[in-house]
Amino acid sequence: MSAVFATMEENARTLLHAFQAGEDAAVQRAYEHLPQVKYGSLEEARDFPLSLRDAQTIIAREHGVKSWGELKLPFKLQMADYGEALGQFISLVYAGDADGVDALLVAEPRLRDTLDDPHFHFGSTAVIIAKHNLALVETLLKHGADINARSQWWAGDFSVLEGASARAAQQLIERGAIVTAHAAAEQGWLDWLDDAYASDRSIIHARGGDGKTPLHYATDPAVMDWLLERGADLEARDIDHASTPLQWQLGAGNHSAAQALAERGAQVDLFAAITLGELDLAQQALALHPQAIRARINQAGYELVPQADGSHQYVYAFEAAGMSPFQVALECERDTIFDWLLEQASPKTRLLAHCARGDADSARRIADASPGLVGSLPEADQRQLIHAAWTGNEAVVALMAALGFDLHIRDDDKMTPLHSAAFHGFAGVIAALLAADAAPPLDWLNGYGGTPLTTALYGRQHSWRDAGDFPAAIKLLIDAGSEVRAQWLATGDDEIDALLRSAL
Numbered sequence: 001m002s003a004v005f006a007t008m009e010e011n012a013r014t015l016l017h018a019f020q021a022g023e024d025a026a027v028q029r030a031y032e033h034l035p036q037v038k039y040g041s042l043e044e045a046r047d048f049p050l051s052l053r054d055a056q057t058i059i060a061r062e063h064g065v066k067s068w069g070e071l072k073l074p075f076k077l078q079m080a081d082y083g084e085a086l087g088q089f090i091s092l093v094y095a096g097d098a099d100g101v102d103a104l105l106v107a108e109p110r111l112r113d114t115l116d117d118p119h120f121h122f123g124s125t126a127v128i129i130a131k132h133n134l135a136l137v138e139t140l141l142k143h144g145a146d147i148n149a150r151s152q153w154w155a156g157d158f159s160v161l162e163g164a165s166a167r168a169a170q171q172l173i174e175r176g177a178i179v180t181a182h183a184a185a186e187q188g189w190l191d192w193l194d195d196a197y198a199s200d201r202s203i204i205h206a207r208g209g210d211g212k213t214p215l216h217y218a219t220d221p222a223v224m225d226w227l228l229e230r231g232a233d234l235e236a237r238d239i240d241h242a243s244t245p246l247q248w249q250l251g252a253g254n255h256s257a258a259q260a261l262a263e264r265g266a267q268v269d270l271f272a273a274i275t276l277g278e279l280d281l282a283q284q285a286l287a288l289h290p291q292a293i294r295a296r297i298n299q300a301g302y303e304l305v306p307q308a309d310g311s312h313q314y315v316y317a318f319e320a321a322g323m324s325p326f327q328v329a330l331e332c333e334r335d336t337i338f339d340w341l342l343e344q345a346s347p348k349t350r351l352l353a354h355c356a357r358g359d360a361d362s363a364r365r366i367a368d369a370s371p372g373l374v375g376s377l378p379e380a381d382q383r384q385l386i387h388a389a390w391t392g393n394e395a396v397v398a399l400m401a402a403l404g405f406d407l408h409i410r411d412d413d414k415m416t417p418l419h420s421a422a423f424h425g426f427a428g429v430i431a432a433l434l435a436a437d438a439a440p441p442l443d444w445l446n447g448y449g450g451t452p453l454t455t456a457l458y459g460r461q462h463s464w465r466d467a468g469d470f471p472a473a474i475k476l477l478i479d480a481g482s483e484v485r486a487q488w489l490a491t492g493d494d495e496i497d498a499l500l501r502s503a504l
Contacts, residue, residue, distance in 0.1 A: 002078070002079065019050045027046050030048065033062055034048070035239075067123055069153070070152070073118060080114065093120070093126045096136055122153050125150075125151060125160075127141070148160070148178050155309075156207045156211035156240070181193065181203040181204075188219075188220040190222065205232070213232065215227050216236070219257040224261065241312055242312060246272060250272055250317055252313075255275070270286055271325060279340060283340075289303070293349060299322060321412075322386070322387055326342075326349075350362075352377075356384065389417035392421070392467055397429050401433065413447040414445070418441055418442075421433065422473060423458070426467070452482065
């Protein structure tokens with residue numbers, strides 16, 4: 001490893017010692033860059049039990065990457081110089097092409113030295129990516145990959161068995177994969193857990209991928225009971241997403257497992273109660289935390305659903321950040337809970353709820369009764385327009401635009417409502433926004449450097465929603481005056497290429 005990286009390793013140790021000594025500069029660096037503390041107060045950061053791994057994460061974040069492994073890898077690559085072969089290898093692994101990987105590794109044997117490096121998403125190794133493709137796993141192992149090489153992720157490393165299907169897990173074990181407490185909890189292997197616990201009681205609280213505990217993985221009530229009887233923490237939060245076991249299960253769509261955890265005493269936040277459709281639990285949650293009625297997923301203000309570096313698990317459950325309890329009730333079709341929440345809400349909150357439902361008459365009555373109300377709404381409330389655009393709700397977008405919501409509001413990624421609609425190709429939403437805006441933000445850049453038009457071009461490849469009409473969306477943005485550049489051609493879509501050429 002290079003002398004430069006050796007210096008970084010020493011810098012991490014120096015930072016650790018300075019933090020432990022209470023030096024203000026070291027505490028400030030942790031507060032600015034360490035995900036586990038940056039959402040709290042500076043004074044709270046002082047009491048954090050910083051480890052060397054945490055200090056390494058701070059150094060990595062200061063260099064613009066998420067994890068130490070991500071920072072370390074380029075130094076190795078500079079010394080090895082794998083050239084274009086490495087990119088080919090990564091593409092073939094993602095494509096699941098066992099024959100292609102085999103041929104490449106025969107032709108480029110030097111790639112064998114990097115088989116266990118974190119070239120893939122979330123610092124994963126090739127074997128972890130291939131876990132459900134037995135032919136590809138065997139090809140990688142034949143060329144020297146280590147089936148037990150873990151990912152390199154700042155919040156907690158994954159093993160190959162985490163997230164594996166029961167069949168894949170058995171096949172991987174037959175090929176040498178070592179069972180972990182997390183995999184055993186996930187698969188329901190109580191005999192293995194009994195044996196492991198007899199020699200190491202710390203497995204109950206061990207942190208795996210994303211910093212999850214074994215209880216985060218357990219879907220079988222028998223495994224939950226086994227863990228809880230030995231001291232597992234129902235309210236333990238993983239490190240990356242700051243989510244409890246119950247919240248993880250809801251994020252994964254495992255409502256029965258979440259219900260089982262609730263029956264065993266897990267705290268049920270308002271969003272969880274709504275998702276489960278339990279009015280009595282919603283009433284209890286709101287009574288304990290009255291401010292939750294104005295909570296937003298992955299935003300400050302509701303301690304049971306906090307902000308997190310990797311976003312709270314509910315963001316993944318609903319494919320959107322910033323959702324309100326009312327929006328979750330609508331998403332889950334919990335009309336009874338929605339109506340009950342309306343009875344508890346202030347006029348300002350009711351206005352937002354009526355907008356979310358698309359109830360124009362009710363929303364306008366409240367707005368007309370308080371002419372300055374919409375303009376006085378804080379940023380978190382104005383962002384509800386972004387959510388409506390992101391989810392393709394044309395009627396809600398048109399209503400909120402007519403009521404005077406901020407058409408140029410941005411989210412944490414600097415996405416305006418127009419960017420958000422463009423990413424998914426929601427032409428109707430784009431039309432509504434353009435019609436309501438005398439000066440649309442056509443040249444504004446989001447946090448990734450994209451205008452609404454380039455965001456649409458990117459979204460054509462990467463959007464996961466299927467209701468968009470990208471040619472129509474792109475035409476609207478071009479007709480509105482968006483800049484078009486020749487280097488964007490060709491896109492691989494003849495219709496879109498024709499639109500772009502016509503604007504050059």
